[in-house]
Amino acid sequence: MSTVETVGRNSLREHTTLRLGGPARRFVVAETTDDLVAHVRKLDEEGEPVLLVGGGSNLVVGDAGFDGTVVSIATTGWSDDFRTVAAGQDWDTYVAATVAAGLGGLECLSGIPGRAGATPIQNVGAYGCEISQVLESIELYDRRDREVRTVPADELGFAYRTSVLKGTDSGVVLSVRFRLADDGLSVPVRYAELARRLGVDIGERVPVARVREAVLALRRGKGMVLDPDDHDTWSAGSFFTNPVVPEAELPRVLERIADVVGAEAAVPKYPADGGVKLSAAWLIERAGFGKGHPGPGGRVSLSTKHTLALTNRGGATTADLLALARQVRDGVLERFGVELRPEPLLVNCEL
Template sequence: MSDDNSDVPAVADLSLAVHTTLRLGGPAAELVIAANEDEIIQNVAGETPSVVLAGGSNVVVADAGVPGRALLIRSRGFTPRRDGDAVALTVAAGEPWDGVVARAVEAGYSGLECLSGIPGSAGATPIQNVGAYGREVAETITAVRVYDRVDGVVRTLAAADCGFGYRHSRFKRSTRWVVLDVTFRLAAVPLSAPIRYAELAGALGVEPGGRAPLADVRAAVLALRAGKGMVLDPADPDTYSVGSFFMNPVLDAAAHAALAARGDAPRGWPGADGTVKLSAAWLIEHAGFGRGFSLGGGVGLSTKHTLALTNRGAGSTAALLDLARHLRAGVHDRFGVTLQPEPVLVNCAL
């Protein structure tokens, strides 16, 4: 470890697998924990770490690991500021995300409840623009504080400057920015934001667009996610995954019309701009890959959800990527659609 990081604790176990929800990945040459903002900046201001991890829920690490330093962000902070019914909630990057949602629901802050059960850290949510059950985190974010590695300063970026899109932001493929904390705009009201997702509305017994008590929404979301293997359970390798491995592809109107003209009718959601978002799970299933499909190697599709590629306990990153390539090729051969991965691939590629 370099002298300027001598007061930041190194970790004896250099394996990255134990720090990811896939339980896959080789060692780092050096593994350092940053417990607060100063330590985060201290570790990223000089030599760039090979990988920055918090919850490790949206990352696939090569079996060979990484040649440099891995930084584990463990900062903590949950600071609400109320102005009438409006709540500005600032959360440190290292806070476990589902704990943030649980605390918000318990405090009576509406806006995050549909994002219950998503693994990972608060700092990762704007990077991926995480979403579930009809909601994206960008809808509640007002600001993201980051360390700018290029200019060597801390910046506060308004939501409009974050480049949010479907499972995307300006932070996702760039090493320039390291998230320090995120501020969310919530409401101090007892009912949820309008329920957009039909499956969730049905589970709650409300019409789409209706509202329900915050705790009821959180419980329903957790139950739905658990039924699909999307809540991490250390005792169940069928949940060792990055969640949805592939993004739902978005086609322009012409491409969707051409697909429909071939006689294929995949499930889709029209966008205001004329695009159509297709269900990646539907495409995988109808390309011939059912739940539990495997090529061997200790990995396979979840037995509960075809979008989750799981490590069954004795897998490898190489085997996981082979499976992902096989699925992607099968979908392309059947539908002419190329699936793109959601997670960040570290020292490896599809």
Template sequence: MHAAATTTTDSRLSAHTTLRLGGPATRVVRAEGAREVADAVGSADAAGEPVLLVGGGSNLVVADEGFDGTAVLLAGRGMAHERDGDTVVVTVEAGEDWDDVVAATVADGLGGLECLSGIPGRTGATPVQNVGAYGVEVADLLVDVDLYDRRSRTVREHVPASELGLAYRTSVLKGNDDAIVLRVRFALSADGRSAPIRYAELARTLGVAPESRVDPAAAREAVLGLRRGKGMVLDAADHDTWSAGSFFTNPILPVGEAPVIDGLAAWPAGEGLVKLSAAGLIQNAGFTRGHAGPGGRVSLSTRHVLALTHRGGGTTADLLALAREVRDGVTDRFGVVLRPEPVLVHCAL
């Protein structure tokens, strides 16, 4: 026997997003495990209802009109370890809080996830978005996933990471409702050292050379410190954290099409390609920290121009108006179109 998913009495999606924005769903169901997720989604599919998967709500921008369908809250918990020499494969249920997972692996002396500390949301979302920060991304560590296939209404176990089309902040799972992540597996180092420190800002903070490997706990604390300084660690009392994280992805362009701007951070992104700093483009287009949107109800973060924040009393329409202002300002100035990183639900830029 397994527990059935439960329908909640509060249908407001704003209660389940870090932006604190979004209208109601027709129905909100809390699923406590992989089987409950499959049952809830299968039931909605059988009834012909649209389905929205909600983890921590840290990467969702939901329309003020809400969602005409069933929102399934991923609440399943659980972690397991299997050691193979100097590698430990960690299996994590999709509903586990991501930063709790990172903290637990660091506490166990496992290396690999520490640079992904402080990122809000649930574990099941990390391969969908190919979450990354400070020189590490999920693709570097992911072994495989278990998926619920909505077309066949079956569970597919151990789908290899190589089949997920993992790329910069995307995968074949993003924007595709046919498959739902139920659990994930990561291969972590058991030698007590972090992943190589590749991000220059983090290396400077730690006082080490690039590519050094350090105590995972030290790397985690340094990352958390950097993220707090940018308003990127959730705090209910801090409106700079009422956001969806970085709102725009760093654009990747052919080298010959990239604007040349003094001091703009740029990185190689494959043969003939360069990745530009979205934050640098926004700043050079004349937008400053704290730049206010409609009525001051939304604004750029006072610490980091890449985050669009809700200051209280705002709407999703307010947020999108600010996003369009920033996007169009960058396009008008530099001819570069910024793309949103969050998932937009029943709304668009």
């Protein structure tokens, strides 16, 4: 096992895609699954606070940092059949490999930053596909009984952008196994924007490489593919989840929206468990927060390409980012009576 305690490595801004966050007291790197389990088990025995970090793409860390040990999950690789992947493997590199092998299932999730082990925690999704639709099982280290076990997908309590693993540190994902099709075709295209890009009807299956290329182009146009020279990608992706409004409350919400933007407005809405899902980006824009809307001192802003991304324009602090997030959240609530909730994990900070 290796422990790294240099100041540069301890700064969490070096380990998040937002490039924000204060120092950690200690920093350790786990390059094998055995090391990962051993590090976490030892730290738990010592009573040490632990923060698990993969790609840092869904993480907002306070300016005071983390008073404990950060465990960087750096395990890599996948099985010969491509279906099982290590938790620390860069996600898009893995997706590219499955596409190159002609395996379908993950192509709509191309270009998403981060590591493979985080995808079931968040039930990551994009362009009509969610991890829950293709996941078979995970290998998990349970910190409560200190055992490693296989957990099937149906025990993970998946819902929109969540699972039983989200918001708890009781388990450590070690590897992830997927159900992938081997006929070279994608899952049925379900997302209208992607279907238009591909020139196909909803429900059609398309060669996986075509879908990956189209998804990457769409994501680049929204600043959602990491680029160190593009501050629009210095973000945690979509900062707010699309709000799900219970069916009973929907008429009231739609009436309020109509009062603000006009009865003729076509409000984007989609079926969802427990109600109807509205577009957070649509609400944000119509609450007066356009692309590029600045936060404190211009050090943060909404992305110039996508209103759902809050971005670090350079020299920002986490406090700056959260001030902008509160402004957007409160503005949408005031205008439409809809509360937006953050998608990233907030560490030592809050809205």
